[in-house]
Structure formats: C-alpha cells, structure tokens
Amino acid sequence: MRGVTRAVRDRGHCRRRADIRWRAGPTRAPRVTPRFCLACGARLRRVRAEGRWRRRCPRCGWTYYANPVPAVVAVIVRRGRLLLARRGRPPYAGTWDAPGGFLESGETPEQALRRELREEIGVGVRRARFVGFATDRYGPGGFVVLAAAYRVTPTSTKMRAADDVSEVRWFPLARVPWRAIAFVGLRGLLRKAVRRGTASVPPPDIEGYWQLTPGSSW
Structure with missing residues (x-):
C-alpha cells in the first residue's frame, strides 16, 4: 500500500512540518492533522463533539473528521x-x-x-x-x-x-x-x-x- 509521503500545503491544511505528527514504534507512519480550517483558514480548536475529540473551526463551524x-x-x-x-x-x-x-x-x-x-x-x-x-x-x-x-x-x-x-x-x-x-x-x-x-x-x-x-x- 502506498502511504502519505508529504503534507498537503494548501491553505487550511498542513502549513508547516510540525503539522505531521510522528509516532514512535517499530516503524514510523505520518499522521496528518490539520490545524487550520479548510473553509476559512482560521485556527481549529479541539472540542468534544459526538462522543469524540474533534477539531472544529470557531469562526465558521467547519469540523475535521478523521475518516478511514x-x-x-x-x-x-x-x-x-x-x-x-x-x-x-x-x-x-x-x-x-x-x-x-x-x-x-x-x-x-x-x-x-x-x-x-x-x-x-x-x-x-x-x-x-x-x-x-x-x-x-x-x-x-x-x-x-x-x-x-x-x-x-x-x-x-x-x-x-x-x-x-x-x-x-x-x-x-x-x-x-x-x-x-x-x-x-x-x-x-x-x-x-x-x-x-x-x-x-x-x-x-x-x-x-x-x-x-x-x-x-x-
């Protein structure tokens, strides 16, 4: 299977290398977590919603879902x-x-x-x-x-x-x-x-x- 090799650097997604969270283990796999809203570019906040922790935009309400x-x-x-x-x-x-x-x-x-x-x-x-x-x-x-x-x-x-x-x-x-x-x-x-x-x-x-x-x- 092919993996994620680089962060997408468009507005509202991963703006800096720190946005790729590396986890220690037998191998390392990138976990890309957006920090900015894809709709308006505002910084996302971590909120409790629908029984899970999610990242949501305080300005427009856009929510990031870590879908499979x-x-x-x-x-x-x-x-x-x-x-x-x-x-x-x-x-x-x-x-x-x-x-x-x-x-x-x-x-x-x-x-x-x-x-x-x-x-x-x-x-x-x-x-x-x-x-x-x-x-x-x-x-x-x-x-x-x-x-x-x-x-x-x-x-x-x-x-x-x-x-x-x-x-x-x-x-x-x-x-x-x-x-x-x-x-x-x-x-x-x-x-x-x-x-x-x-x-x-x-x-x-x-x-x-x-x-x-x-x-x-x-």
Missing part, C-alpha cells in the same frame, strides 16, 4: 496455498501482507483491485468475490484504513514482485506465517476468508471485521 482511508486487498488461494506479498517500504517493511492498496480518486474498489494487482504482482483479475472488511491503523499512530477484501482468481500464476512489494510467495495454508502479517485486522480476516469464506462481527476496537454471509455480493 479506503483500500482493497486480494485473497488469492490456489491448490491449498495462500499468496502473500512482502512489504518493501515502511510502515512494516519486511513483513507480509496481502496484495492490494489504496483507492485512487474516482476509482471503484474493483478498479483499484485490478490496478493494484497489475502494479504489485503483474497479474490481472479473472474473477473477484467480495468477502469482508478489515480495519487497521497504517503504522503506529497512523491513519485508519478500511480495507475491502476480495477472493481473487488471477489471470496468471506467474507473478513478480514490483512497485512497493519486495517478494511474493505461496504458503501452504497450514504454514501461513500469521504473526508476521503486518496488520492485525487483515490477519484475522484472511484467516476467516481462507477457512470458511466468511468474516465475523468486529470486536469493540479499531481492528476487526464486518459480518458477511457466504454467497453475498456487493
């Missing part, structure tokens, strides 16, 4: 083996992940899935079936990601690591390195997807899964 960033991942299983991609860039460089990435503006999840698989492992999508959602933080203290997972049949089994992937590998289902998969929410969803083709109800925290019955479509 949409992404897609591919669950590719063939002959009892699961395909995983090794992350070549932070956060969590060197750990395993499912092929996929963030949606570009104007893309549907299906379009993003096809683009990401072509970019990362060099294959197309023959068939794709939606299996569930996973939510995670993109690195320690990073932004929240909402990933839509698809059970994918690729156009070819000849795959190559490209873009931000350093290696692709097939793992027998009995030997998948679950604890080495970067994202906890995705890890749980992958377990459910390869085991029963369904996902379970999320726990009351940021990392979890949404229920989807077998055979459902999106």
